[in-house]
Amino acid sequence: MTSLARRGVLKCLPVAAGAVMTGLAASPRAVARQETAASFPQPEIRGTAPDTGRLETRLTVGFTERMIPGVGTVTTRTYEGTIPGPTLRVRPGDSLEITHVNALPPNDAAAAAHQDMNLPHHFNTFNLHTHGMHVDPTGESDNIYRVFEPSDTAGKTTTHRSAVDVPPDHPAGTFWYHPHHHGSTATQLLNGMGGVLVVEGDVDEVPEIAAAKDVVVCINELKLADGRVPDLTSHGAYEGIVSTFLVNGAKNPVLTIAPGEVQRWRVVNAGAITAHFLSLRGHELYQIACDGITFMEPVASTGVTLPMGGRVDLLVRGGEPGTYKLSGGGPSQTLLTLVVTGEPREMSLPARLPGRPTSLPEPTRSRTLIFRSYENVFSGAFPNAYRILGDGETPPADPAAGRRDLAWGRMAVDFVNQRVRLGEVEEWTVVNDSHAHSHHPFHLHTNHFLVTAVDNRRLATPVWHDTVGIPPNGSVTFRLRAEDFTGRSMLHCHQLQHGDEGMMQIVDYVS
Numbered sequence: 349m350t351s352l353a354r355r356g357v358l359k360c361l362p363v364a365a366g367a368v369m370t371g372l373a374a375s376p377r378a379v380a381r382q383e384t385a386a387s388f389p390q391p392e393i394r395g396t397a398p399d400t401g402r403l404e405t406r407l408t409v410g411f412t413e414r415m416i417p418g419v420g421t422v423t424t425r426t427y428e429g430t431i432p433g434p435t436l437r438v439r440p441g442d443s444l445e446i447t448h449v450n451a452l453p454p455n456d457a458a459a460a461a462h463q464d465m466n467l468p469h470h471f472n473t474f475n476l477h478t479h480g481m482h483v484d485p486t487g488e489s490d491n492i493y494r495v496f497e498p499s500d501t502a503g504k505t506t507t508h509r510s511a512v513d514v515p516p517d518h519p520a521g522t523f524w525y526h527p528h529h530h531g532s533t534a535t536q537l538l539n540g541m542g543g544v545l546v547v548e549g550d551v552d553e554v555p556e557i558a559a560a561k562d563v564v565v566c567i568n569e570l571k572l573a574d575g576r577v578p579d580l581t582s583h584g585a586y587e588g589i590v591s592t593f594l595v596n597g598a599k600n601p602v603l604t605i606a607p608g609e610v611q612r613w614r615v616v617n618a619g620a621i622t623a624h625f626l627s628l629r630g631h632e633l634y635q636i637a638c639d640g641i642t643f644m645e646p647v648a649s650t651g652v653t654l655p656m657g658g659r660v661d662l663l664v665r666g667g668e669p670g671t672y673k674l675s676g677g678g679p680s681q682t683l684l685t686l687v688v689t690g691e692p693r694e695m696s697l698p699a700r701l702p703g704r705p706t707s708l709p710e711p712t713r714s715r716t717l718i719f720r721s722y723e724n725v726f727s728g729a730f731p732n733a734y735r736i737l738g739d740g741e742t743p744p745a746d747p748a749a750g751r752r753d754l755a756w757g758r759m760a761v762d763f764v765n766q767r768v769r770l771g772e773v774e775e776w777t778v779v780n781d782s783h784a785h786s787h788h789p790f791h792l793h794t795n796h797f798l799v800t801a802v803d804n805r806r807l808a809t810p811v812w813h814d815t816v817g818i819p820p821n822g823s824v825t826f827r828l829r830a831e832d833f834t835g836r837s838m839l840h841c842h843q844l845q846h847g848d849e850g851m852m853q854i855v856d857y858v859s
């Protein structure tokens with residue numbers, strides 16, 4: 349497989365309408381001004397204690413007021429007072445032990461007394477999802493059915509514990525963590541709750557990558573109105589609010605690179621609403637991983653699509669001296685500014701990577717899921733406008749059987765949409781039959797899947813994903829072989845307002 353062919357693969361992945369990124373060279377005066385700017389921010393790093401195999405840490409969630417230059421004073425729910433939260437670094441075989449402190453105020457009684465699971469609710473309740481990690485989805489691990497409630501007494505806190513065992517053969521790469529309590533996920537992510545989770549390992553030891561500066565580029569998306577993010581108490585809560593994109597908590601931070609220097613960027617879309625198309629004029633992007641899974645070789649391209657929840661690891665080599673912009677979420681929004689400056693360096697790119705092979709055996713069963721938005725039904729509050737139809741679709745509500753339209757979270761109803769047998773190879777086709785403006789990134793928990801076709805066009809080289817955009821009026825086909833972990837997990841749309849409003853299904857992995 350040539351890199352040229354792979355370039356076609358990346359380009360054919362869908363891009364959200366209106367989410368574009370442009371690269372523009374700026375004037376020399378702008379270069380001089382930006383060279384004096386503050387250095388590029390990086391989230392605090394918390395790593396495994398030496399020789400223990402354990403990363404024990406505490407993440408306190410509360411409302412934090414902070415001044416963000418270029419944005420103003422904002423008051424949002426955060427992990428540890430920062431956007432994003434600290435970067436957690438572990439190695440295969442480690443255990444990640446988190447004490448969560450819920451320092452949020454009591455939930456609003458009216459919102460907590462909801463009758464419909466798809467009416468967003470409990471905005472001060474959260475839990476933990478280790479997005480993309482191949483770990484146990486049950487117990488105190490990556491279990492998104494848990495509820496970390498706040499105290500019902502103002503000013504008091506509650507504590508909750510997570511223990512995630514990272515398998516010894518877990519892939520090394522870029523993952524992330526965020527809350528995943530059904531009903532409050534979109535609101536909490538749009539407050540800036542989310543952080544990067546790095547699994548160290550083989551890919552980091554490739555000499556050319558070991559020599560490259562390791563840069564986290566975590567893109568958070570905030571929906572700010574008067575310095576706060578409204579709770580999703582009505583379907584239109586975020587309509588008309590332009591997204592504010594922060595990279596590592598800053599608006600348009602400046603990153604410097606020398607001509608010829610190679611840096612490794614771990615780019616995370618920690619947003620809930622907007623996909624990005626990353627490109628940098630005058631520079632090729634060399635993608636080395638998608639969603640934490642390393643490629644067999646770097647793939648050069650002029651642009652990379654990053655759906656909500658997705659990650660790409662890129663090698664970027666500084667080009668001609670000058671100033672270059674990455675913008676996203678609309679042409680007027682700049683994500684970061686790259687300044688190429690200083691003594692030229694000669695750094696090389698790796699030819700081969702310790703990647704995951706891109707093949708699976710022939711499937712022995714198939715499923716078709718249809719993501720549908722009924723956007724003409726918003727006369728009421730939340731009338732189940734976002735549904736997943738097709739194989740395994742949720743049957744109509746049956747109050748007599750204790751079953752509402754969807755059944756998870758607080759409702760201990762034994763309903764499963766997709767029962768997936770470990771070891772069996774399946775072929776899934778996920779269809780987006782919504783109108784042209786609905787972008788639905790499909791996300792599966794616990795297992796990666798191998799995308800083989802988009803809109804029925806076979807990819808020259810399949811790509812491993814845990815999150816992939818389904819193009820409007822289009823489809824994505826993938827193979828799945830679930831392994832290692834049984835138990836109830838989840839699939840859903842990673843446009844998280846859609847997810848909170850019902851575009852979710854329960855997956856039960858069985859042996």
Ligand SMILES: [Cu+2]
Pocket residue numbers: 719787788789841842843846847851
């Ligand atoms: Cu969606």
